[in-house]
Amino acid sequence: MDEVQVVVAHKERTTLRVGDVFLKVDADQARIDAEVEAMAMAPIPTPEILWRKPPVLALAALPGKALGRLEAPSAASRAAWAAAGAAVRKLHDAPLPERVGMSLDEILPKLEAACEWLVANEVLGADVVTRNRRIAEAALRPWTPVFVHGDLQITHVFVDGDEVTGVIDWSEGGQGDAMFDLATLTLCHEERLPDVIAGYGGEVDLDVIRGWWAVRCLQATPWLIEHGFDPWPELSVLRAQR
Template identity: 65%
Template sequence: MDEVSVVVAHPERATLRVGDVFLKVDTDRARLEREVEAMTLAPVPTPDILWHEPPVLAIAAVRGTVLARLCRPSTSPPAAWASAGAALRRLHDAPLPPWIGRNGGNLDELAAELDAECERLVADDVLPRDLVTRNREVAQAALRPWTPAFTHGDLHIAHVFADGDELTGIIDWSEAGQGDPLRDVATMTLGHPEHLDDVLAGYGGEADPAIIRAWWSLRTLLSVRWLIEHNYDPFSPGGEVDVLRARM
């Protein structure tokens, strides 16, 4: 008999696994419906939708294994990273979904959120002032106008699956919408800068590495306190705080 395992759980959302079926429970019905639509529209491999009855979405497991994990060396070949980059290009070139992702274009709101978070990180003694200040300077480069694209919105590396050189699936589309395409590239390569060139080789076109590094700082500054509050450890070797330290 298959056991029920909790993949992730917090007050807004939870994901359970039963055998090869994942059950996503979301308190926000509109967000769950957007996730279903995003997977339907995305021109890249996504999980098969088994059924959808709010507040639950049932999806099938995708073939393969995660491309990499934060805090661990990647065992995936460079070709798999390039394949992921090519898939991102297809997604970003696709017709826009009819909704805007989180902070999908409001630079003033994003800058204000970032500044407030930096102040709290220092005031609460979570991170040293010089580390926060330096990364806030680096992050500024990401706060520029961009051409909206169809973005995943939360493309951390554990959401990308491959089998050998082949990309087999991208999961968790709950934050998908119109947004900055380089944010997706940055999120997928966070903690694995050694594979950025492989991803960009598959991605093609114009993709400024300086903007991607800026997003590494920006995303990480915004996530450190959330991770701590939800019992994750951003201070683990190779984790989020080491990403910030690399910018020093």
């Protein structure tokens, strides 16, 4: 029998790997429905759905390996990062799905609450939080919606050599800001941003990307701490932003 590997586990969702099969157990059936719908619409490679029996979704493993990890330098080539950028562009140019992502009216109160939590719990100094809240303003503006992945972490993009073999974890897929996907992909890997932009092509607003880095890290850190995860990468970004 193959070893059972716990990929991620918290009270909302658990993902297990058994051999070449990933089993996703999700308490929110709507989230699984959204993931399946987004994968069906995406114009880039996604995992094959082997079977589905709520609350479990079984997916085939993708060939290759993840583009990298948040907390370590990426060993992937510059061409692989550019290929990731090109895949994101293909997604963003695709027809819009019906699902609409979070609006500014939803993001702002969550962001303010996170900032207050970080200072009250002495996770970060008020100066660091205030500085990043200012940087975040660049992202908090109206945007033209595109088809976004919505959680395009570096670990969700798989490559084999210089080619993208697929993208996993589509539960946040829907309409959103293109710059948010690019920011999420390059979080903690700012040095790879030029390669991603080269593959992506077109207009890219660096201030907006840095703004989304601030928003994502400010919002994610309280959740990570409360769920027992180490927020060191996110804290490093917040402390480094100027």
